Amino acid sequence: MEAEDDLLAVWCAALPELRTQARNNGVLDRLDRDIARVRAGAAVRQLVLKWMPTDSDGTYRSWSDRPFFGLVGLPGMNRDLPVGAGTYGCPRDRCGRNASRDEHGHLPWCAAFDEPMRPA
Numbered sequence: 001m002e003a004e005d006d007l008l009a010v011w012c013a014a015l016p017e018l019r020t021q022a023r024n025n026g027v028l029d030r031l032d033r034d035i036a037r038v039r040a041g042a043a044v045r046q047l048v049l050k051w052m053p054t055d056s057d058g059t060y061r062s063w064s065d066r067p068f069f070g071l072v073g074l075p076g077m078n079r080d081l082p083v084g085a086g087t088y089g090c091p092r093d094r095c096g097r098n099a100s101r102d103e104h105g106h107l108p109w110c111a112a113f114d115e116p117m118r119p120a
Contacts, residue, residue, distance in 0.1 A: 004043060004044065004045060005094060005095040005096050006095070006096065007044050007045055007048050007095075008038075008044045008090075008094050008095035008097075008112060009090075009095040009096055009097035010048060010052070011038065011044045011047065011048055011052075011112055012090075012095060012097055012110055012111050012112035012113075013097060013111075014051075014052055015035070015111035015112060016111055018031060018051055018052070019031060019111075031051065034047050034050070034051070035112070038112055039112070039113055039114070044112075086100070086101075086119055086120070087099070087100055087119070087120040088100065088101075088107065088108050088116075088117035088118060088119055088120055089117060089118060089119075089120035090110060090112075090113075090117065090118075091110050091113055091115040091116065091117055091118050092110075092113055092115075094112075095112070097110075097117075098120055099117055
């Protein structure tokens with residue numbers, strides 16, 4: 001299993017889609033309670049297993065059974081940075097997720113802690 005900081009990065013990147021799926025399935029209140037636990041310092045490992053089960057090849061499954069390959073292919077990860085942009089990291093230094101500003105210049109957002117990411 002992956003290290004806790006890697007799992008937190010996966011959790012953070014997946015939260016927007018997880019929230020949409022939880023809302024559509026009527027379990028948003030449960031997901032919000034689990035998000036609050038992580039923000040309070042709880043380990044994310046059990047929640048990743050609960051909300052993002054893995055297939056036999058190690059990829060994370062979404063509720064719609066589309067594969068989620070951890071941090072591979074996240075928006076902004078393999079694009080050239082626009083002029084004036086930089087790399088941003090976890091606002092609490094708890095994971096290794098990095099992101100850049102979007103095409104409109106907005107700061108990347110940490111979904112795990114509901115804060116803007118900070119310059120890395």
